[in-house]
Amino acid sequence: MLVWVQYVEFPPPTTEYGEEWPTERESPEASKVPVKTILRFGIDIDGTISRAPKHFKRLINALLDSGNLVYIVTARDAGRREETEQFLYSMGIRYTRLVMKPIDWPYSVPDFKVAVVKEKDLHMLIDDEEANCWAVEQRTRALAAHMLPAPPLLEEFRDLAERLEAVKHKASSD
């Protein structure tokens, strides 16, 4: 992609010889291909992906397809790897790497999440545990995104939700 930058200043600046600077010229970067920054995301399983698997599948596919890295970071211990891989596969969840807590991990779960965020130099961790989010925010450069339970449906949307449900029900029985 070429980037064309227009330098326009008013009034046009002049050189010490009284000549006008060109008001429009190609930027020195114009012939270079912009460098893409690869983002590294960490996403928890239990209470996070498991709470909204369809949404995470869509998000993760978009992240991976645009060249980013997605680490699934779970405090399930490494002895459960096969079961966990199977679970993610059944949900259609792709990932760059599945990082599990070592069986002999001597410290706390927040310590484990912090260690992974630092080792993989993640930009963001999405997790449902407050303690993990706080630990990551305070002890790493990453941003922690706290997965909250869906709030209860507001009264004013109840009617709309029921109508949507009826439409979905009709569509599935047609």
Ligand SMILES: [Mg+2]
């Ligand atoms: Mg969790």
